[in-house]
Amino acid sequence: xxxxxxxxxxxxxxxNLKIMLDKNKKVGQYVAxxxxxxxxxxxxxxxxCCGGGISVEKACExxxxxxxxxxxxxxxxxxxxxxxxxxxIFSPGVLxxxxxxxxxxxxxxxxxxxxxxxxxxxxxHGDQFPYxxxxxxxxxxxxxxxxxxxxxxxxxxxxxxxxxxxxxIS
Numbered sequence: 001x002x003x004x005x006x007x008x009x010x011x012x013x014x015x016n017l018k019i020m021l022d023k024n025k026k027v028g029q030y031v032a033x034x035x036x037x038x039x040x041x042x043x044x045x046x047x048x049c050c051g052g053g054i055s056v057e058k059a060c061e062x063x064x065x066x067x068x069x070x071x072x073x074x075x076x077x078x079x080x081x082x083x084x085x086x087x088x089i090f091s092p093g094v095l096x097x098x099x100x101x102x103x104x105x106x107x108x109x110x111x112x113x114x115x116x117x118x119x120x121x122x123x124x125h126g127d128q129f130p131y132x133x134x135x136x137x138x139x140x141x142x143x144x145x146x147x148x149x150x151x152x153x154x155x156x157x158x159x160x161x162x163x164x165x166x167x168x169i170s
Contacts, residue, residue, distance in 0.1 A: 021071045027059050028052025036077045038117075044070065050124065096158035104150050111143045 030037045031048040041048045046059045060067040087095060122136035 021056075021074055023057040023060075023067050023071060024055045026053055027056055030056070030074065034077065037074055039113075040070070040073045040077060049121065092164075093162040096161055100154055100158065104154065107146055107150065111146065115139055115143055 027041060027046060027048045029052075031041065031052065038048055041059075044063050044065055046063050051059075054062075056070065057067050060070050087098070090098065118136040118139040122132045126133045126136070
């Protein structure tokens with residue numbers, strides 16, 4: 001497929017960073033700004049898609065939960081940001097470990113949710129917006145491609161890179 005995942009979408013800043021949250025802001029706006037907020041809303045059965053046009057305060061009233069507690073949960077999510085680590089300082093073997101632990105794990109953790117959202121949005125809105133069916137298909141293809149590609153890196157490529165260094169040193 002040739003698609004590349006956006007690096008800027010996968011990093012989180014420390015949870016102690018305070019972000020400005022507003023109970024009058026619409027649920028859908030929060031999720032549009034940071035997809036990680038979707039997990040909080042989903043946990044409380046708050047619809048952030050079709051029902052996302054209401055304020056957080058109104059959504060909390062409907063879900064019978066405290067607005068302050070929900071805002072506190074959102075505060076603890078963090079915000080997407082780019083990372084500024086200088087990866088040139090790491091050995092190839094360490095870079096392999098970082099790729100698996102950070103990037104591969106992110107995909108393993110989030111691909112099922114992304115596929116479920118793509119499926120739901122296509123089912124609910126695909127007749128009105130046919131391109132959503134194409135988007136769903138692309139998400140499914142990408143997921144399948146990654147399901148085949150990542151284990152190859154982890155089981156073949158990365159061990160080979162690590163053994164090259166070991167053979168070079170010995």
